[in-house]
Amino acid sequence: MNLGYGLYQEQMQRLVMTQQMKQAIELLQCNALELIEKLAELADSNPLAEVEPPPALWQEPWWRTAPGTGGVRKDAAGFPFEQVVAAEDTLTQALVRQLRLMPAPLPVVRCAEFLAGCLDESGYLREPEDALREALGVSRELFAEALALLQSCDPPGIGARHLRECLRLQLDRVPAGRRDLVRTLIDHHLDAVAAGKLAAIAKQLHTSPREVQAAVDELRRLNPRPGYAYKAGRPEYIVPDLLVHRDGARYVVLHNDHAEPSLRVNPHYHRMLARAEDEETRQYLAKKLHAVQWFARCLEQRRVTLYRVGEAIVEYQRAFFDHGVSALKPLTLRQVGEALGLHESTISRATRGKYMLTPRGLFEMKYFFTAEVAAAGGSTSAGAVKFAIRRLIEAEDPQHPLSDEALAHRLQDEGMYISRRTVAKYREEMQIPPSWRRRRFAE
Incomplete structure (x- = not known):
């Protein structure tokens, strides 16, 4: 065997993650509040970027409200009540x-x-x-x-x-x-x-x-x-990214336009780019303009991806929207990814920290992805099993609460075949105490 140095030339293919691709992935996994922070950072670093906060998260300043329009309630000093910060004692x-x-x-x-x-x-x-x-x-x-x-x-x-x-x-x-x-x-x-x-x-x-x-x-x-x-702490608000509206027999998915800021190019600097005679100035403005345009394309791609994922969830979980948690079906990221022609990691990023406002309430999009559990005539979801466990516990006799073994037998009678250990795991995830702690003595 000969050991030595040498120069060799070979051809190969590999994926190189560019800075723009990293930015697109980062924006996709941002929720509504994180997206506002990202756009604020862009506006601070790029003079060509103009960001208008969404109306749902930003009140129009009192000095921009025309007198007599009634747009913002004001006190005697002319300041709006909505912009007065409540002082809390420590x-x-x-x-x-x-x-x-x-x-x-x-x-x-x-x-x-x-x-x-x-x-x-x-x-x-x-x-x-x-x-x-x-x-x-x-x-x-x-x-x-x-x-x-x-x-x-x-x-x-x-x-x-x-x-x-x-x-x-x-x-x-x-x-x-x-x-x-x-x-x-x-x-x-x-x-x-x-x-x-x-x-x-x-x-x-x-x-x-x-x-x-x-x-x-x-x-x-x-x-x-x-x-x-x-205990001091700022309140955290959940802003839904998607809205699900029932229109007759079908459900319509809408993007929450009030949750995202709007991004546009500053017209003053855009005109300056067209009139710039200095090459260095032109290159600087052109680079900043390209950054804003790419950011806008990433926002649009994020919007389209969220909408497609939301439509797929509504289609797969139609029974949930009609009948409630008991009808929740098993669903995986791979299933949605294959249906949309996207990788499951993309679906995971698209659903991270995103919420849907539905006729059934406000839910995180990951809520609709549940594991599969064997059931009579097919399978059911872990979410439906948890709902059944909670329903059985709420209806139990407080003096003789159901043990995990008894709950497993009751679920098997309803066609859900899970073990006592699985019942205990789901019960603990729902923060329900065991039977010996739920027991009540006769009043």
Whole structure:
């Protein structure tokens, strides 16, 4: 065998992913809100791009509204009510405002304000007491007084050091007749309550399971995370990309024109390109114009692909739109891809984070792609099986809930042949507790 260097020439074919192809794929998998961000980035970097936000997500500025048109409601100062941002207090701000109104010595109030700033997002005081007292430089008595003052604020349970203390601080909300039993459950039986061992608790406390169940119901009405009421976060809105409208006996798929911004070429720079005498300026503007045109073609291709995928889903899942979730059929990305002449990865990107507003409600497009489950006379979808499981559980006797094995037998009687293990998997995906936790004792 001879080893050595050499030059060889060969011909081969391979797919090279250009920057434009990457951009087209990236735009296809963007949802409506992400697409607005992409267009905003384009408008910032390309002077020839003009982007007009969709009317559904953008209110016309008050200074562009003609007087007397009634297009935007305004207050006495001339500003529209829709553009006034609601100010929300943080947990610390709300507590400090309450503390400053309480009749307590100033050092205690200042110490309580400091502790309010040390709470975590759940409203718990997790820092060790010794470290906090050292940072404040106060005595143990003053610290205890400040902590008690903080724990007297709203929401109840705030400033607790652990779960049991948080629940004990809310005992005033429990009816007096059950308060002692609820306190006992908090102090000694929280783990057993979480495990659903109500009968064992009743045996230990020498009371009836019905009384324990009533006390547990009261316990579950308490708030284990009182600070979450002030948890900051911007609301997230779902904007449907496709609209499904029923027209007589057929369903019509429409593209939501109000969900996408409109992109056009800036006429001023377009005229400048035609009049430009400097070669460097002409090349720069021509390059930017080509980028806008390519972006517009990608948007149109995205629009067409979404529309075709939506039509295919409506055609395959016609029974769902007529009869509901129980008629949902098994459907895969490959089936839709083969019907449209597209790769299944393209279908996956086209349905990622996209929503359809239908007569049955608002659904993510991936909702209609479900696995196949064996059934009498053919097959059914996993979505239909989950719907049947939920229906059986809602109709069960609370005193004798159906086990996973019993649910599997009931489903087999309805022609859905799945195992007990599959029933348990679907039940857990729907966040439904097992039968021993669903059991209710006689009222």
